[in-house]
Amino acid sequence: MHLTYPAVLSVLLFCTGVYGVLARRNAILVLMSVELMLNAVNLNLVAFDVWLSKAARETLHSGQALTLFTIAVAAAEIGIGLAIVLAVHRNSGTSDIDRLRDTAEGHGDDDPQAPTAAEKAEATA
C-alpha cells in the first residue's frame, strides 16, 4: 500500500478533529475531536514506521511502540478530561462551551469582582 493513502486518511482525520475542536459546542464532543486528532497522529506514526522498516533503515519499530504509549496516555488524558467536564457540568449546570465564559474580561473595567470570578473558574477547572 502506498504511503499516500494512510497519510491522506490521517490528514482528513486531523482536519475533522480540528473542525470539531473549533466548532462543536458540547465539551464532550470537543474531547472526542481531540481524540480524532490524536489518532490521526497515531496513524501517521504506524504508517511511516512501516514504510521506513520496509526500506530497512529502521528495524526497532519505535514508531509503533510510540503509538502504544500515545494510546495509553490518551486513555489517561480522556479520563481526566471527562472528569473535568463532569465537574464543570456539576458546577455550572451546562457543558456548553459557548456559555462557559468565566474567564472573559469582566463587565466593568476595574471591577474588583472580575478577578475573583476568574479565579473561581480556574479553581473549578
Place this chain on the structure above:
Amino acid sequence: MTTTTLAVLVPLLPFLGAVAGLLLGRTAPGFVRPLAVLPALAALVVAALVMARQGGGRAVDAATQLTPTGSVPVELALHIDGFAALVAVLVAFVASCVQIYSTGYLRDDPRYASYAALVSLFTSAMLLVVYSGDLIVLLVGWEVMGICSYFLVGHYWETPEARAASTKAFLVTKLGDVPFLIGLFALATDTGSFRITTILGTVATGGLDHPTVIALLLLAGVAGKSAQFPLHTWLPDAMAGPTPVSALIHAATMVAAGVYFVARLLPVFEASRAAMVVLAVMAAVTMIGSGLAALAQDDIKRVLAYSTIGQLGYMTGALAVGDRGAAVFHLLSHGAFKALLFLAAGAVIHAAGTNSLAAMSRMGHLRDRVPDAFWTMTVALLALAAIPPFSGFFSKESVLGAAEHVATGHTEHAPGAAGWTVLLAGLLAALLTAAYATRLWLLAFRGRGAEVPDHGRQPLSMTVVLWVLAVPSLALGGVAYRSLPGWFASPDLAPTLTTSVLGTGVALVGGIVTYAAWWHTTAYATRIPLGAVAAHPEGDAGQVEAEAIASHRAAYGDLSSAPDPADPGRLLLGPLFRPAAAGFHLDAVYAALFVRPVQAAARLVRFLDREVVETYVRGAAAVPRLLGAAVRRAQTGNVQTYVSALLAGTVVLAVAALLVATGA
C-alpha cells in the same frame, strides 16, 4: 593611674551611668537614683583629681587614632589645660548638685529614670566637650548636648509650651550649628588638622588664610549654643523644662559650652579684627537687651533665663577684648550662683504653687515657708548684682577691668572700639542686672497678702544642695582672683579701682531705684487679686511646676508677662515694658524671616510633588492602562476563539518557515 586615664574616666563614668540607667530604668527602679547620683559624684572626684594633678602647669595632651579618616585626620584627643581642668570640675560639681536635687524635685515623676539618664548623658557630653583636644570629638559632645537639651526641655511633653519650647530650642541652635560645622571644616582645611594644639600652632605663625570667614561661621554656632543675640530666643522658652534642667543646662553648662569653645580657640578669633568687633557688638546688644527683657518678665524662671543670657554676654564681652581668663572666671562663678538661683527658684515655685512674680507678690510670708531658699537666693542675687564681696563682683570686675584695659589702648590683642563697646554696655548691664535682681527679690519675698498655705518643708536633698552651692557663690570670687591667673596663664584678674567703683556704684543705683519704684507701686498690689496657682500644691515639686506653667497663660493671657500695675518694672521701663516683656518681638522677626519662608517653601514642594511629579507618574501608568484595556477586549472567555487564533498563528508560522526553508 596616669592623668590621662583619669581624664578619660571623667566623661566615661556619667556615660556608663546613663546607659545603665536607661537599661535598668524599668526593670529595677531601685537602682535608678544611685545610678544617677553616684556617677556624677565619682566624675566630680576624678575631675578634682585631674585638676590637682594638672595644677595649672603644662597642658596634658594625649591622642590616639582609631582609624585613618581621609585627608584631615580625626583623633580621639585630650587637651587639658587650666581652663579645661577647672571648667570640668564646675560641670561635674553642678551636675552632682542637680542630680541630688532632682531626686527630691522629681520624687514622684513617672519618667524620672529616663530623665536622670539623660542628665547623666548630658553631663558626659559636656565633659567630653571640655576635655576634647579634637574639634570633631568636641562636635560630637556639642551635638549630643543639643539633643539631650531637646529631650529634657520637653520633659513635660503633655503641655504644649514644653513641646513648642523643645522644638524651638533644637531648631534655633541648629540654625547656628550648620554654619558652625562649615566653619570647623574651613578651619581644618586651612590648618590641616582638627587638633586644637596644631590649629593654635598654625594660627600663631599666621597660617590662617580666611580668618574672618572662619571666625564668623564659628561665631554663629557659639551664638546659638550660648544664647547670644540674635540666636538667644530659645533660652527663655526653654524654661518650660523642669527647674533642675534649667539650672544644669541653661545656666551652668551647655550655654557655657559656646563661651568655652571661643576661649579655647581665642587666637583664631583674634586673627580677625572684624570678628572681635562683631563679638563685642553681639555681647553689648545681648547684655543690654536681656537686661531690659529680664526687668519685664513675670515668670521667675524667665527672669533668670534672661539674666543668664546677659551674664553670658559678659563672658563673650570678655572674649571680645581678648581676655579669656576673665571670661572663664566669670563662667565659673556664674555657673555656681546661677545654678543656685535656679534651684532655689524651684523650691520657691514649689512652695508658692506658682511661677508668676505677680502672684508671689500677693502672698505673705513666702520667705518663712522656704527659709533655705530665701537665704541662699539672697546670696546668689547679691552675687548676680555684683555686690562685693560676693563671687560675681570679682568675676564681673575682671571682665570690666579687661574691657577698660583694652579701651584705654594698653593692648594690641583687640581693637579699642571693642573695648569701649564692652565697657559701656557692661556698666549699663550692671545697672540693669542690679535692677532686675532687686525686683525679683522684692516681688518674690516681700509680697503682701494672704498667707501661703504650708505644704511642709522642702525635701532635705533639695535644701542641702542649696547651701552647698551657696559656698562658692559667697567665697569663690575672693579666693579665685588671686590664684586663677596662674591657672590660666593670663594677666591679673584683680579688680581695678575705677571699674570697681563705677560697677558697684551703678549696681547700687539700680537696686535703690528699683526699691523706690517698688515702694511707689506696691500700693496698687491689693487692687488686683491673686492669679494663677497650681491645682495640686501638695504634689512633688516637678508636678507643681508643670501645672504652674500650664496655668500661666490661662490666668494672664501671656506666657511671659502679667497685667500687674504693681510691678516696679512697669514703672521703670515705661513704654519699653511691653516690647521688653515680649523679648522685643524678636520671635515675630524670626517668624517673618525664617518660619514663614520655610513654610511657604514646604507648600511649594508639596505642590510640586502633588501636581507636577505625580502627574508624570500618573501619565506613565495611564498609557499602559489604555493599551491594556484595548488588549483585554480579546479576552472573550470563548476557548474555541482562542484555539482558532492559535491555529491561524501556527499555520502562518508554518507557511513562513516553509517559505524561508525553500528559499522562496
